[in-house]
Each structure stands twice: as structure tokens, then as C-alpha cells.
Amino acid sequence: MILELKNIYKNYQQGKMEVPVLKDVSFSMEEGEYVAIMGPSGSGKTTLMNIIGCLDQATSGTFFLDGEDISKCSENEMSDIRLHKIGFVFQSFHLLPRQTAQSNVEMPLQYAKVPKKERIARSRKALERVGLAERVGFFPNQLSGGQMQRVAIARALVNNPKLILADEPTGALDSKSGEQVMDLFKRLNEEGVSVLMITHDAEIASHAKRVVTIRDGVLTEKE
Numbered sequence: 001m002i003l004e005l006k007n008i009y010k011n012y013q014q015g016k017m018e019v020p021v022l023k024d025v026s027f028s029m030e031e032g033e034y035v036a037i038m039g040p041s042g043s044g045k046t047t048l049m050n051i052i053g054c055l056d057q058a059t060s061g062t063f064f065l066d067g068e069d070i071s072k073c074s075e076n077e078m079s080d081i082r083l084h085k086i087g088f089v090f091q092s093f094h095l096l097p098r099q100t101a102q103s104n105v106e107m108p109l110q111y112a113k114v115p116k117k118e119r120i121a122r123s124r125k126a127l128e129r130v131g132l133a134e135r136v137g138f139f140p141n142q143l144s145g146g147q148m149q150r151v152a153i154a155r156a157l158v159n160n161p162k163l164i165l166a167d168e169p170t171g172a173l174d175s176k177s178g179e180q181v182m183d184l185f186k187r188l189n190e191e192g193v194s195v196l197m198i199t200h201d202a203e204i205a206s207h208a209k210r211v212v213t214i215r216d217g218v219l220t221e222k223e
């Protein structure tokens, strides 16, 4: 089991009020799966992704990632887990504008203190894997939206994470580039990468092999 969430609650503090956002969420995922969590805006998707991505802690409940009890982890342990076990893909790519595709992809390796020569080799390989071997020296403003997202996916892959977490990965793309990104996730999953995608879009969600729905902080899955 790569993910195991049990009875997760998340409340946000709003002044003196506690606002419940996630309500008794239980969810698990096996290694190698391709799952979509689908729900309308405001349903708690990003809140859930932040917990699964070890960016935030639940208010209560237990969460195991790759066998490790994250509810007991410190901030430092969580950032270590993020670096080594999770590859993030965001709607707005989050690329550094003054860095080439190659340097952007190298970034997680730099944090992990991988030596320069190996960084170059691994980031080139990751860019090849997403079909961008010819674009290693390009800056983000010289790339299309779809290409920028593929750079971001190469960056997410470069540390060989246990899980790719993608929050609305096609939200900023035209439909053709969105389809290409979906094709890429499908291929990566066939190559053994575990993918958890978060989206409000049923058509996008249907590319996953398993779809879980979230509505008003409650997760449901059809049998």
C-alpha cells in the first residue's frame, strides 16, 4: 500500500470559528495504481492533496505513506519525504522563469545534493522521457503551455518518486495539450509510476483507472 488514510478530518481556523473541510476521509491506494479524485470547486481537493503531499497535517486521523506514519512526522521529516517520495505537478506548472528546462528539472536533485554530473544525466533522461530531449536549453517563455507542463512532469519524475501527485494538471491547458498530458500520464503509469490526479473535470478524471469522488469534504467511491 502506498497510501493509507483513515478517518481523516481537517478543520481550518477562521477567526474563532473552526471550519470543517475534510470529514472522515478514508482512502487507500496500491503501488502502480492510477487514481483520480474528482470533485467541484471548494469540495476540499487541494486540502486533501496538501495532506497526501505532506505539505500539511490533518486535524485528526491517521495517514501512512509508503508504510510511514506521517501523522507523527516533524516538519523536517515531512520535507524529506516530499523530496524523495513525491513528485508534484501543479495547474500553473511552477517553473522558475529564468532557468532552462534542464535546470528546472535538476532542481529536486540539487536539493537532494546529487552531484552535478549525475544531475545533468538524470535531468536529460527525464526530459527525454517526456518527449522534450530537443528542448533542454529552452526557457519557460520559449515553450508552449503543454511543453511547460511536460517539463514540470519531468521535474516530478527525476527523483524516482513513489507517487506523482497532480492537482488540476490540465487546468491551464487547451484541450489538445491537455490530451497530450493525459497520454503522458497513461504511458508513465504503464511504465510503473503511481499517479494520483486531482480534478474537477469528469472527462479528465475518466483517463484514470479508478475514480473517487469528493463532495463537501466527503469522499465516496463506487464499488
Ligand code: ADP
Residues within 6 Å of the ligand: 012, 013, 014, 019, 021, 039, 040, 041, 042, 043, 044, 045, 046, 047, 048
Ligand atoms: P478545492 O481544491 O476542491 O477547490 P480547497 O481544498 O481549496 O477546495 O478548499 C476547500 C474549502 O476549504 C473551501 O471552502 C475553502 O474556502 C476552505 N479553505 C481552504 N484553505 C483554507 C484556509 N487556509 N483557511 C480557511 N479555509 C480554507
Ligand code: MG
Residues within 6 Å of the ligand: 045, 046, 047
Ligand atoms: Mg483546488
